[in-house]
Amino acid sequence: MKKALEGLKVVDLTSALNGPFCTMMLxxxxxxVIKIEPVNGDQCREWGPIDEKSGESGFYCYVNRNKKGVTLNLKSEKGKKMFYDLVKDADVVVENYKGGVTTRLGIDYESVKKVNPSIIYASGSGFGQNSPISHRACYDIVAQAMGGMINLTGYKxxxxxxxxxxxxxxxxxxxLxxxxxxxxxxxEKTGEGQLVDVSMIDTIFSLLENALVNYTVGGIIPERNGNIDPSIAPFDVYECKDGFVAVGVGNDRLFEKFCKTINHEELLEDPRFTTNDLRCKNYVPDLKNLIGQWCKDYSKKEMEDxxxxxxxxCGPILNVKEAIEHPHIQAREMMVHCEHPTAGDQYFQGCVMKLSETPGSVDTPAPLLGQHNAEIFGLSEEEVKELKQEGVI
Amino acid sequence: MKKALEGLKVVDLTSALNGPFCTMMLxxxxxxVIKIEPVNGDQCREWGPIDEKSGESGFYCYVNRNKKGVTLNLKSEKGKKMFYDLVKDADVVVENYKGGVTTRLGIDYESVKKVNPSIIYASGSGFGQNSPISHRACYDIVAQAMGGMINLTGYKxxxxxxxxxxxxxxxxxxxLxxxxxxxxxxxEKTGEGQLVDVSMIDTIFSLLENALVNYTVGGIIPERNGNIDPSIAPFDVYECKDGFVAVGVGNDRLFEKFCKTINHEELLEDPRFTTNDLRCKNYVPDLKNLIGQWCKDYSKKEMEDxxxxxxxxCGPILNVKEAIEHPHIQAREMMVHCEHPTAGDQYFQGCVMKLSETPGSVDTPAPLLGQHNAEIFGLSEEEVKELKQEGVI
Structure with missing residues (x-):
């Protein structure tokens, strides 16, 4: 079956996680997607878990499936020239260096545009290209911190x-x-390329939802609240026989069903619980404890059913193994197999977006280091050897 | 300035959150974007925080800015006919009903395709269109539970x-x-439309990252680990004078800088901490406590600097107010103002993706209920009145 983005040429300068996750989707x-790695490889080729037999990183292979791989020393003049040859007829360049690095290397948007005016140049970074702190390195935890997510997660x-x-x-x-x-x-409409710039801090900040308008409209600075939703009750995670289960009872109709289901119809007469507003106010401690007590007699699977x-x-709190094995994940083909030349059968996440006519799929494994050098650069065996010796590829 | 998606006609059947967040970006x-609401409005028009003066929901207005709004009773024959007139020349339909509902209403992909064969029909739901549990209602907490996220979040x-x-x-x-x-x-290439189907469970499952390959490659079922990364140390959240700060020290070079910065160069000689592997093994309790002790003398801002x-x-754990006011968020224009006809000045999140030539922007406020009925359906004042009386709009 034909795929939607066939023919789209993407030159991929990314490493580690946010950029490679973008180009994995493409x-x-x-x-x-032509993934350019430094001569000694993307740093995450060394990230665990490592397959014992082949030395391949499970993580690297997951996030780089379906891509072709070349090596290139972008600090060498020859390497830079080969990069420019590659982007001349590309549609998209994706990079996720720290702010400022592409300019120092001479591979930034302005430079690439000179040889390919209609290029789409996509930059993913911690702080974006025009922040007062663009120069800083960013880990995921830093973005979660400064974007406001950590402050809203956890128990009071x-x-x-x-x-x-x-x-x-x-x-x-x-x-990105x-x-x-x-x-x-x-x-497609105008023929014009441009720069696309996404920051991890902005990303997290955009997910804060109601917390933000609660402050700008309501004047309240929201704080972490465990598993409880301040505006719906019961809405919580409960401990059961063999783990935990999430339950959300969003309105009076559901509350009635719920009370009948847990054999506590007396709650429907209780003046503390007659409306959602009252339930929110009076949820802790009595209603919470009563539901918690009921759940203790059931397993996760029993509760779900x-x-x-x-x-x-309602949904059980599944660990990775349980999630993989759940009939939903299996039916949705959210786990797929892929045969790797040295690591053998690999098993990792499939494609999220289900397109009826041009579905995504995992067809080829992640590249070995420099696997496609000859093919992509059009080099003979001899030339590959020479350029390797020179430290260019 | 021209915008990238100008001329793209989107018929928006969504309510609450995941669908509206998609059409907000468009x-x-x-x-x-023409947002179709039931005659009594999207349920989230009543979600707090409510602006006292106008009765408008801050949340509704945030997530529905830039859209036009009409009302339509899709259970009435006339309403359905008006819907079909609307989608005849549309490019995209977006909906986020529970699985099965659009079919019952007769507004599913197969039905729409009959009047508009090249339509892109995008469905967002808890469990997708072809899961054994597609029929279930899903809250965010249920998706976080079953997708494997809750199990991995929190302290041991x-x-x-x-x-x-x-x-x-x-x-x-x-x-979506x-x-x-x-x-x-x-x-654009083939002229063909199709169905796009995204599930909230699959979405969460796709974010599990290394946790998943740690199981399929390494045989380990990962569990929650607080703020600590099992493969990097120091990498944690520390309490300081006026809150918390996240710090990530990803390699030996950074560890050397870090020890000098906190005036504990003796750590560099300590055989427990000479490599990242050793630091991971020996981080708790001594290294963790020593850093925690040092942080107590500084404020978040001092630590950041x-x-x-x-x-x-490094990044301070910011609450919503602090995040809004941070120079990064301000410089990136991640907060924008919008003038609402009844609620006045509104202040909420801006656009994440910074496009150099065709940037996104917030130009018009969320619609009042049915505000664009006359314009979109091409109705006279008299016809609007009649259709209202009939309960169609």
């Missing part, structure tokens, strides 16, 4: 806590994809 | 905790935008 949906009685996985990196990569696709759509039957939004 | 970058010694803001809703909305833009790009000077990734 590659999954058919773009020709404990210290604030970061979101476990690196959501700043991931979501910045997804936004949106930005460059919008720019591509515009180029009972609430499903009753039509009440 | 509208910010120039698409003509406490219960797991959800991410504060509704990231499943938001990120599913961003993915990526999906429909990919489909649009394909349509000291670490910036030293070139060490």
């Amino acid at each position: 590659a999954d949906y058919g773009a020709d 009685e404990n210290n604030p806590v970061k979101v476990g996985p690196s959501i700043a990196d991931h979501v910045a990569g997804i936004y 994809t949106v930005g460059l696709l919008i720019a591509l759509y515009n180029r 009972i609430m499903d039957q009753a039509g009440i939004p | 509208a910010d970058y120039g698409a003509d 010694e406490n219960n797991p905790v959800k991410v504060g803001p509704s990231i499943a809703d938001h990120v599913a909305g961003i993915y 935008t990526v999906g429909l833009l990919i489909a649009l790009y394909n349509r 000291i670490m910036d000077q030293a070139g060490i990734p």
